[in-house]
Amino acid sequence: MLSKINRKLLNMSDRSIAWLFTLPTIILLIFINIYPLIWSVYLSFTNFKANRRGMEIKWVGTKWYEKILMSEDVWANMQVTAHFLFWTIFIQAILGLSLAIFLNRKFKGHELMTTVVVLPMMLSPAVVGVFWSYIYQPQAGIFNYIINFFIDFGEFTMIGDFVLAPWSIVIVDTWIWTPFVMLMCLAGLKSIPDYLYEAAEVDRASKWQQFIHITLPSVMPFLMLAVLFRGIENFKMFDMVNELTGGGPGSVTELASIHLKRAAFEKWRTGYSSAFAVILFVTVFGAGSIYVKFLNKLKEK
Amino acid sequence: MSTNIDTSRSPLEATAFSKRIAAFIVIIYAAIAIIPMLLIVTTAFKSTTDAITYPPKILFKPSLEGVVNLSTQRTRQSKEYLKSLPPPRTWYEKIVRKRQMVIAGPSRFFQRFVNSLVIGFGSTFFSVFLGTLAAYAFSRFKIPLKDDLLFFILSTRMFPPIAAAVPIFLMYRKLGLNDTHLGMIVLYTVVNLSLSVWLLKGFIDEIPKEYEEAALVDGYSRLSAFFKIILPQAATGIAATAIFCLIFSWNEYAFAILLTFREAQTLPPFIPTIIGEGGLDWPAIATATSIFMLPVIVFTIILRKHLLRGITFGAVRK
Amino acid sequence: MKTENKKGRFSKLLRKGPMENVASAIIGIGVFMFMQPFTLFLYSHSFKFILTGTLMFLVVSHFSEE
Structure with missing residues (x-):
């Protein structure tokens, strides 16, 4: 009996195997991803509040969307996000690219160095974020100590200061994610075939010309991909910043995701936060489509 | 630039001088980057x-x-x-x-540690198991709307976790899954599925189709060819994928802090709440963080050849 | 004869590549408007652009390459 079932199973047609293998994944994704998404869209048009059970749900139309898109406060949150995005990407792109170029000179021990440099990227950003608040402490913290060792600013506090706090999260993000940009650029550098440089040497092109005409154009797609990926990830940044500054002081580090968390899980404005979630999701989805397009182009090469 | 005439060296290889500069700069960066980690380990042994x-x-x-x-x-x-x-x-x-x-x-540290292990390994097992099956099907068979399905699977990963947490919280509340191991395992399984499907599809794509076809000619059925040929060939890829999923679940914070409170709380939301007298207890936090990050560092060293592949969902293979 | 020619030119315009670029550009403009620090007016209208671009991308990516 059992062997009969076994034989039947083993002789399944390709088509039924294809369905059997993919259906569980698709069903699970629909259940945990699509259904909540549709629910979110529905809730974003209602006055639902998650902490009041048994409340009558009223349809409010696009009220929340209008409110969010007219709000100066949310606009400010988006600018905080923009500041964070712009500077992390800018610094990481420059640092990552230069590190990759240096590592690609293949000095002795470059593989060990790559591994060491990569480590911060793999740690939990939230847990590391907590510890950075210790590093940033105005008195016992090593960060202020080292800065004051070189230039004496006197006492200052990174995460309690309205001007410095946005930079404190940029620094930590740079520390965590520069290795990623570096790895991407390294992959780009390694994809350049040797004969291009050989031909350039024959043509007596200077090192600088080789860099501009061979190295940069080959690395660019990889760097662009890294930048786009980091852009999407940092657009929804939550964990590290939530532990390090929690959005404060005031709301100078209140990124989009932190605003969303405050609205959804502290003020329980479920309708409002669903609308904001939908806006963020559509944005990420749009940027993600462009990312995947880039990805496929790179794959074809 | 290169004035020394050294015939043994190819013109493409960097000169000894430029190598030394490169090494110097990279070592400075590495030294700075490693300070926070050294500090975590040393603080663990401070009073x-x-x-x-x-x-x-x-x-x-x-x-x-x-x-x-x-x-x-x-x-x-x-x-x-x-x-x-x-x-x-x-x-x-x-x-x-x-x-x-x-x-x-x-x-409560020990209990949270066990939670992290249970949820991490549980979700890794399911996402790799389901991911292997789906990846094989996507790699080898004609499936209607294949590209759309693959993009849909990937796009679930892009969903901002906080945006997803609102409806999941409500759904889990109805199902009684908030703050349960089962709920977190299911959630992490789904989040990791996109990673495991994409990564594993890449690994399976690299296995030549001829191997299977030869087996089919020899009288194997599709399924036994899958078990006897594809699975052993993809073993390295499956292991690498499993480690990536494990690291993700181990490190995950956003869902954990919003959906778990006590019973199923994992380490990332727990560690920041370790308080002593007059504020956070830094030596205890540092000890917890050291214990917490040790396995991740070991895995990173094991995985160093596959890191980029894992982070870019198999797009950049190096 | 003439209509065929016209049709050819029309379908050339509706190829996947350029249309995807248009959609990407609309998304890009929308994201910029969403996060720029200059005027509230642009911010308020950003989501229309992002939504249009994203939906357009979804549709356009199913056009044929040729």
Whole structure:
């Protein structure tokens, strides 16, 4: 009996195997991803509040969307996000690219160095974020100590200061994610075939010309991909910043995701936060489509 | 630039001088980048007073207070009461007694650690299991709307976790899954599925189709060819994928802090809440963080050849 | 004869590549408007652009390459 079932199973047609293998994944994704998404869209048009059970749900139309898109406060949150995005990407792109170029000179021990440099990227950003608040402490913290060792600013506090706090999260993000940009650029550098440089040497092109005409154009797609990926990830940044500054002081580090968390899980404005979630999701989805397009182009090469 | 005429060296290889400069700069960056991690490990061995002195102590007398504080709950007692007690018997009681406290019981760290293990391994198992099947099907068979399905699977990963957490919280509340191991395992399985499907599809794509076709000609069925040929060939890829999924679940914070409170809370939301007297207990937090990040560092070293592949969902193979 | 020619030119315009670029550009403009620090007006209208671009991308990516 059992062997009969076994034989039947083993002789399944390709088509039924294809369905059997993919259906569980698709069903699970629909259940945990699509259904909540549709629910979110529905809730974003209602006055639902998650902490009041048994409340009558009223349809409010696009009220929340209008409110969010007219709000100066949310606009400010988006600018905080923009500041964070712009500077992390800018610094990481420059640092990552230069590190990759240096590592690609293949000095002795470059593989060990790559591994060491990569480590911060793999740690939990939230847990590391907590510890950075210790590093940033105005008195016992090593960060202020080292800065004051070189230039004496006197006492200052990174995460309690309205001007410095946005930079404190940029620094930590740079520390965590520069290795990623570096790895991407390294992959780009390694994809350049040797004969291009050989031909350039024959043509007596200077090192600088080789860099501009061979190295940069080959690395660019990889760097662009890294930048786009980091852009999407940092657009929804939550964990590290939530532990390090929690959005404060005031709301100078209140990124989009932190605003969303405050609205959804502290003020329980479920309708409002669903609308904001939908806006963020559509944005990420749009940027993600462009990312995947880039990805496929790179794959074809 | 290169004035030395060295015929043994190819013109493409960097000169010894430029190599030295490169090494110098990279080492400086690495030295700076490693400071926070060294600090975590050293702070774990500081006493609570050494951890908050000014200026920060580089040299200090190692103490095991961090471990003790992490694993116990303590209460402060009056001097008279402490005198009336028999002298401390164990080394950890001595450390606690020095701070005029007595041990009240074990801390919750161990339970949170077990939660992290259970949820991490549970979700990894399911996402790799389902992911392998789906990846094989996507790699080898004609499936209607294949590209759309693959994009849909990937796009679930792009969903901002907080945006997803609102409806999942509501759904889990209805199902009674908030703060349960099962709920978190299902959630992490789904989040990791996109990673495992994409990564594994890449690994399976690399296995030549001829292997299977030869087996089919030899009278194997599709399924037995899958089990006897594809699975062993993809073993390395499956292992790498599993480690990536494990690291993700291990490190995940956003869902964990919003959907777990007590029973199923994992380490990332727990570690920031370790408080001592007058604020966060840094040596205990550092000890917890060290224990927490050790497996990740080991796995990173094992995985170093596949890192980029894992992070870009198999797009960049190097 | 003439209509065929016209049709050819029309379908050339509706190829996947250029249309995807248009959609990407609309998304890009929308994201910029969403996060720029200059005027509230642009911010208020950003989501229309992002939504249009994203929906357009979804549709356009199913056009044929030729």
